[in-house]
Amino acid sequence: MATTAAAPSRRRGAFIVFEGLDRSGKSTQVQRLVDALNARGVQTKGARFPDRTLSTGKMIDSYLSQKADLDDRAIHLLFSANRWERASQILEDLRNGVTVVCDRYAFSGIAFSAIKGLSWNWCRAPDVGLPQPDLVLFLRVSPEVAQQRGGFGQERYETSEVQAKVEKAFTKLGQSVGKDVWTEIDADKGVDEVHEEIVRRVEQALGSEALDGEVKKLWEDALGDEKD
Template sequence: MSGRFISFEGIDGSGKSTQARRLADALRARGHAVTLTREPGGSTGAEEIRRLVLEGDPDRWSAETELLLFTAARRDHLEKTIRPALARGDIVITDRFADSTRIYQGTTRGDLAATVDRLHDLMIGTDPDLTILVDIDPETGLSRARARAGTELRFEDMGLATQTRMRAGFLSLATTHPRFRVIDGARDPESVAADILSATLAHLG
């Protein structure tokens, strides 16, 4: 029996990471085997690349170099974590996947959308069965993201204009891909989690 592949997307500070954990807990409580993972990361090699792309000066890498780094991380993640879990019949929940690359490197940092898609088709060839887009006002999201402690703030440091373009890009993707469910992330976490669980259970049938 093959598993199901669910991704969470959204701008920085949208709450998607918290909601991904909540969904994993809720599905486990219902008896499902769940693998919770993240991008960039989710495997030993991919976690090493994560440090390269999420820390340091905002101009550290060009969009083209970022695209190659993220694709390398995703390939390792796919080989080492996602495919084995799906083969076991797990529900795989990932905090970000290829849609983030389509937006971050493909549209908001240059006109690389076609390159992103070609590289995805060549090296990844997999998209989620269901994508939960946690939507939030960019100013609110950026404020939340910057309030978090830590060193992984390279994309947040690109500013409000970048966050605004990313939100528009995600919403545009959601209109063209039926696997998306857009969830209002501006409400209390419990209400957001309830809507996400409802959408997921409907998808699982």
């Protein structure tokens, strides 16, 4: 009796996150990558956090532009809520085979809150269970180069002192997700050179066997009743 071969399962999309210090060129590189992947036939969408189009995003925008003040804990939870508002859409896109390229994510939220003296575990807790990126590209830029780029200092956290502290926090966060997910890019280089390196890294991620399985949950070891 003849058997019918099972149809091959559809690979999901890759979740790619850009992190980095302010003025490292993240937004430019996110758009260039989205355009490059779509041009190659890889269905791709861009995303960014905070998402200022959402209800929580409007409050965050007022805070970042220094038009309003909020308690440090309140603003941290607001940033996390902003990510959860968009999480289900990200998961749906990934499961439908769409690659999502995101400008900032939970790592930024934790890094900027932790340097204020808030508990590291408290900062991480609201984001436990979010979709975990398949690749985090951390764009490292030197203070000298960042300050030469237009717009530096316009928002609340854009000072050399704050950026130095945030960089150390990002290093710790990279260790928490592992070098198989977190990779650093020298963003002091020219825009084209940085883009080429990013594309190489992303091509590796798109070929990963991980895309044959479900999207992992961020810091899933902390889910349930386990102690953090």
